[in-house]
Amino acid sequence: MIEDSPALLDFQNIRVMRGDKIALDDFTLRIQAGEHVAILGPNGCGKSTLVKTISRECYAVVRDGSSLSIMGKQLWNVFELRTLLGIVSNDAMGSCTGSATGRDVVVSGFFSSTRIFPHQTVEPIHRELADSALAELQVSHLAERPVCEMSSGEARRVLIARALVHRPRTLLFDEPSNSLDLSAHRSLRKTMSALAQSGVGIVLVTHDLTDIIPEMEQVVLMSNGHIVADGPKEEILQSERLSALFRTELEVIQRDGHYIVW
Numbered sequence: 001m002i003e004d005s006p007a008l009l010d011f012q013n014i015r016v017m018r019g020d021k022i023a024l025d026d027f028t029l030r031i032q033a034g035e036h037v038a039i040l041g042p043n044g045c046g047k048s049t050l051v052k053t054i055s056r057e058c059y060a061v062v063r064d065g066s067s068l069s070i071m072g073k074q075l076w077n078v079f080e081l082r083t084l085l086g087i088v089s090n091d092a093m094g095s096c097t098g099s100a101t102g103r104d105v106v107v108s109g110f111f112s113s114t115r116i117f118p119h120q121t122v123e124p125i126h127r128e129l130a131d132s133a134l135a136e137l138q139v140s141h142l143a144e145r146p147v148c149e150m151s152s153g154e155a156r157r158v159l160i161a162r163a164l165v166h167r168p169r170t171l172l173f174d175e176p177s178n179s180l181d182l183s184a185h186r187s188l189r190k191t192m193s194a195l196a197q198s199g200v201g202i203v204l205v206t207h208d209l210t211d212i213i214p215e216m217e218q219v220v221l222m223s224n225g226h227i228v229a230d231g232p233k234e235e236i237l238q239s240e241r242l243s244a245l246f247r248t249e250l251e252v253i254q255r256d257g258h259y260i261v262w
Contacts, residue, residue, distance in 0.1 A: 005032075005033040005034070005071075005072075006033065006069070006071055006072025006073075007030050007031060007032050007033065007069070007071075007072070008031045008032060008033045008034075008035070008070070008071060008085075008169075008170055008201060008203070009029055009030065009031045009054065009069075009070060009203075010030050010067070010068070010069045010070075010072075011027055011028060011029045011030070011053075011060075011067075011068050012028050012065075012066060012067045012068070013026055013027070013028055013065050013066045013067070014027045014028075014053070014060040014061075014066050014067075014068050015027070015060060015061045015063065015066065016046075016049050016053050016058050016059070016060050016061070017061060018049055018058070022225060023046050023049035023058075023225055024046050024049055024050060024053065024060075024225045024226075025225045025226060026226065027046075027050075027225065027226065027227060028227065029050075029220065029227060029230070031203060031218075033071070033169060033170070033201060034169070034170075034199070034201045035201055035203075035217065035218060036196045036201065036202045036203075036213075036215045036216045036217055036218075037202070037203050037204070037216065037217070037218045037219070037220065038204045038206065038211070038212045038216045038218070038219045038220070038233070039203070039204065039205045039206070039219075039220045039222060040206060040207065040209065040212070040219060040220070040221055040222070040245075041207060041221060041222030041223055041245065042207055042223070042245065042246050042247075043207055045222045045223050045224060045225065046222055046224070046225040046226075047174075047175075047205045047206075047207070047222060048174070049225075050205065050222070051087070051089060051172065051174045051205055053068075054070065054085070054087075054172060055078075055081075055082075055085075055087055055089075055172075056076060056078050056081060070085070071084065071085075071169075078112075079112055082109075082112055082166070083166040083168065084166070084168050084169055084170075085168055085169070085170055085171075085172060086109075086162075086163030086164055086166065086168040086170070086171045086172065087163060087171075087172045087174065088156070088159050088160050088163050088171065088172070088173050088174065088176055089172075089174040089175075090174060090175055090178055091174075092114055092159055092162075099146045099147075099148065100114070100115035100116070100146065100147050101142075101143065101144050101145060101146055101147070102134060102139065102142035102143050102144070102145055102147070102150070102158045102161075103127065103130050103131065103134065103143040103144065104116045105147060105158050105159070105162055106130035106133055106134060106158060106161045106162045106165050107122055107126050107127060107130045107165075108162065109130075109162040109163065109165045109166065110126050110165065110166075129165050130143075130161070130165055131143060133161040133162070133164045133165045134158070134161050136161070136164065137157045137158075137160055137161045137164070137191065138157075139154065139157045139158060139161065142154055142157075142158055151184065152179045152180055152181075152184060153180050153181070153183070153184025153185075153187060153188070156176065156180065156184065156188060157187075157188075157191065160191060164195075164200075168200070169200070169201055170200065170201035170202070170203060171195060171200055171201070171202055171203070172203045172205070173192065173202065173203070173204045173205065173206075173211075174205050175205065175206055175207065175208075176188055176192075176204070176206070176211060177206070177208055177210070177211050185210070188211075189210075189211070189213055189258075192204070192213050192215075193213045193214065193215055196213065196215035196216075197215065202215070202216070204216065209237070209242070209252070209259050209260065209261050210258070210259065210260055212233070212237075212258075212259055213257070213258075214256070214257025214258065216233055217232065217233060218230070218231065218232065218233065219231070219232075219233045219236040219237055220236075221236060221241065221242075221245055223245055228245065229241060237252055237254070237259050238252060239251050239252045242261065250262065
């Protein structure tokens with residue numbers, strides 16, 4: 001955690017609408033720069049809206065007693081924000097299809113797109129940094145391979161390289177293990193752990209307890225657009241709490257810093 005830096009996220013009493021529905025309400029969350037935090041909740045609890053609020057695709061309702069800042073600023077140029085906060089999301093995964101190669105996908109991070117378009121000018125430094133990011137994720141062999149010929153696990157690692165290409169302060173992972181098999185899921189966890197140990201802040205948004213890596217210190221539980229618990233991982237990831245959150249009887253087991261449920 002970087003004590004002297006502004007908080008990565010400081011949301012105080014925010015309300016976010018999706019159409020005529022309240023998706024987040026009286027929502028207060030503070031995450032310090034450099035922290036490794038998991039945000040856990042069932043489908044439909046507002047996690048996707050939270051991700052879109054962080055990425056500035058959704059905006060909070062203006063009202064008294066409510067405030068929202070990201071890295072100390074209330075207003076952002078979205079393109080600037082994306083250079084400081086890398087996002088690995090299922091939305092991006094769905095857009096990275098077709099003939100775009102692994103290198104193209106990573107380079108597209110400089111243009112906030114998911115492939116290279118004719119009007120975009122790719123400089124040699126862009127390709128150099130893209131190849132460096134692919135090498136860091138140990139997927140240099142995917143540089144020339146079309147995304148449509150990659151496995152889900154390979155495509156996910158390319159997306160992480162895309163998020164890393166700007167050397168952001170924090171990576172935000174949105175349901176990162178969706179569609180991954182056991183081997184790819186294990187590889188993803190190792191990658192997140194290595195990034196956390198390298199000093200990159202990690203914010204994980206998920207419904208899957210097994211996504212949570214040992215480096216996560218704080219866990220936030222979400223339900224129906226609200227935060228229902230926030231604290232140290234060992235206190236929050238208890239059978240009784242998670243049974244109430246997911247509305248089914250669960251037994252939580254911890255092994256070597258990893259958690260599973262029965």
